[in-house]
Amino acid sequence: MLKHLIDPLDLSLQELDQLLELAGRIADNPGRFAHVCQGKKLATLFYEPSTRTRLSFEAAMLNLGGSVLGFSSADSSSAAKGETVEDTIRVVSCYADICAMRHPKEGAPMVASRYSSIPVINAGDGGHQHPTQTLTDLLTIQRSKGRLGNLTVGLCGDLKFGRTVHSLMKSLARYEGIRFVLISPEELRVPDYIIEDTLVAQQIPYEEARRLEDVIGKLDVLYMTRVQRERFFNEEDYIRLKDSYILDMDKMAMAREDMVVLHPLPRVNEIAAAVDNDPRALYFQQAQNGVYVRMALIMTLLGVKEC
Numbered sequence: 001m002l003k004h005l006i007d008p009l010d011l012s013l014q015e016l017d018q019l020l021e022l023a024g025r026i027a028d029n030p031g032r033f034a035h036v037c038q039g040k041k042l043a044t045l046f047y048e049p050s051t052r053t054r055l056s057f058e059a060a061m062l063n064l065g066g067s068v069l070g071f072s073s074a075d076s077s078s079a080a081k082g083e084t085v086e087d088t089i090r091v092v093s094c095y096a097d098i099c100a101m102r103h104p105k106e107g108a109p110m111v112a113s114r115y116s117s118i119p120v121i122n123a124g125d126g127g128h129q130h131p132t133q134t135l136t137d138l139l140t141i142q143r144s145k146g147r148l149g150n151l152t153v154g155l156c157g158d159l160k161f162g163r164t165v166h167s168l169m170k171s172l173a174r175y176e177g178i179r180f181v182l183i184s185p186e187e188l189r190v191p192d193y194i195i196e197d198t199l200v201a202q203q204i205p206y207e208e209a210r211r212l213e214d215v216i217g218k219l220d221v222l223y224m225t226r227v228q229r230e231r232f233f234n235e236e237d238y239i240r241l242k243d244s245y246i247l248d249m250d251k252m253a254m255a256r257e258d259m260v261v262l263h264p265l266p267r268v269n270e271i272a273a274a275v276d277n278d279p280r281a282l283y284f285q286q287a288q289n290g291v292y293v294r295m296a297l298i299m300t301l302l303g304v305k306e307c
């Protein structure tokens with residue numbers, strides 16, 4: 001049984017399918033789930049900025065009839081006084097039934113899970129993983145394309161530091177007939193360990209491209225990402241690379257009629273505002289789906305039954 005969600009592969013394929021199925025049922029009839037977590041508390045422990053992830057976790061718990069507590073920056077927690085994640089989670093375990101943690105250090109939520117007596121959800125750890133964004137992405141792909149296999153998925157932008165990209169690749173690689181097109185500047189390529197452990201080891205077909213316009217026409221899904229400024233070592237590199245890709249209506253004209261555009265958000269410059277009105281742009285719908293998958297995940301980890 002699932003105890004924590006730290007890495008996307010903590011969910012078996014069967015558990016993942018069940019969770020997405022539950023999220024789909026919640027999306028179709030959210031009112032039915034309005035009281036299933038009454039009396040339960042979610043703690044959001046956010047040591048890094050967030051809008052969607054934290055608020056969608058909080059909205060998810062409130063929608064289930066539960067309550068929320070937490071902090072939204074390291075400065076406003078005892079981390080500023082030097083408290084370790086181990087100690088913080090031991091204490092939070094006394095106050096809440098489940099927690100979501102975002103941390104700039106890779107592996108911090110995993111360490112927390114070892115000291116926790118309540119389920120810990122990784123809400124993003126440094127440039128490593130972001131498994132609940134992946135649930136959001138998968139639900140959006142499944143509901144728009146009708147499947148998670150047999151898809152050509154283009155990932156574009158900062159594939160090096162983008163944790164949402166890393167988690168999505170790991171998860172999609174488990175479905176039949178997935179092909180990846182990795183579109184990034186040389187400096188922001190997918191890390192070698194992901195190419196080796198996920199793509200080569202599982203013989204997943206992939207190609208790398210530098211120009212979006214060269215490959216956009218063959219994609220079923222285009223996943224745009226922002227250049228992750230906060231993970232750069234120097235500002236000049238960020239400035240040089242930040243506008244490497246801008247999806248505009250000229251590029252959308254080269255894409256298939258049924259291609260869908262996803263973005264975990266926040267967007268900076270990488271998608272022109274004009275694209276928002278194109279029916280293929282699903283990123284705001286994706287943000288809505290984030291609430292449904294987090295509702296399903298909280299229910300699953302708390303072992304809450306549908307009434």
Ligand code: NCD
Pocket residue numbers: 052053124130133163164225226228264265266
């Ligand atoms: C992403 C993240 O935090 O990794 N945002 C999110 O959770 N929706 C993507 C990003 O910050 O670029």
